[in-house]
Amino acid sequence: MSRGRIDKRQAILEAAFRTFARDGYGQSCVREIAAEAGVAKPTVYNHLGDKETLFREAMQAAVGRTTADALAALEWLREPDGEVRDALENAGYWLLRSHCCADFQALRWLLHAEAARFPDLLDDFQRNGAERLHEALADRLARLALGGRLNIGDPDRAGEQFLALLTGPMERRSRLATREVPDTELRSLARAATDTFLCAYAAS
Template sequence: MALRDRKREILDAAAPIFGEEGYERASIDAIATRAGVSKPTVYSHFGGKEQLFRESVADSAQQQNEASLSAISQLDCSGDDWREGLYRLGLALADFSLSPCSVFLDRLITAEIGRDPEIFDMVQNRAVRPMHEALAGRLAMLGNAGRLQVADPVKAARQFVVLVNAELPGLTALGTLRITAETFETSVRDGVDTFLRAYAH
């Protein structure tokens, strides 16, 4: 088996165990058993439990982020319906942020970041920044087309993501309550409207 495949199997085995048990109670033995590898194999790939946890969280965030990157790539910056495209993108990004996996991952990071601050940087580098950069590229295209005034596309991208999600933590009690589709859409559209008031020509 290729080394990459084995590392992938270990990460796939580690994610649910860290999720179910938390960092402290999760054991390398359990992860190795679920992955079908020996305990020394886990150590040879990740060095120890702490690095495996960091890699597992960052990997899970990266996988969650793939749907966001796909939605961003579909934003049409050349057509006349670019505003509606931004609304659709805002709805998609907000919907991904409320997925059970995303909500659970956020809680896991929040619970462990005090113990291991490096988790934040790993997640930012592997998942959050690539998403912001992809969105910044699309917003820059809208700027070049004369649709938006964007002096700093990366900052604008960060603000777009924050604004479309701004009301959702309160409305959903941090992802624990269901809200109606109408409430969800209104909240997200309000966020996009705020963004457009700041950036649109």
């Protein structure tokens, strides 16, 4: 307990992310974050010291949380027993779900909005989030191609296009995270993306 009780710190970070996600960085005042955490304002400064580092800490925690979800969706592509089509569709569906959840949407929004003020956070997200997902997806697709279940020349490009076919139409439906996309729509989006993807990359 070098710097106060550890649970208070945790509560502050969670409250901070909630508040930032709701109001944005500029519109969130530390008073409110402290209130949301059920804590006095000096306690916040005692633990985190600064509004900037408070933001950084809260965001980095969120990056770790959300990337795990996205990577987990790729497990559907690990040595599927049945049809490749089903595996792709399921993976696509869960990828869409992970991209739809409130935390992920808020994270993307904040990173994008504050990219000028916090370029390092954006870098961190690209490297430890987006790029790791692309790599893992390319790996899975390469395995499937090697096993003769897909016909892929460039796994990186194929993965990129699969993600694009999934998330592009979804962002149109969600209207930049303004609208909640119902589950049945997510399913049909995953199906449409899989259909087109397989037209291009099905095993010959």
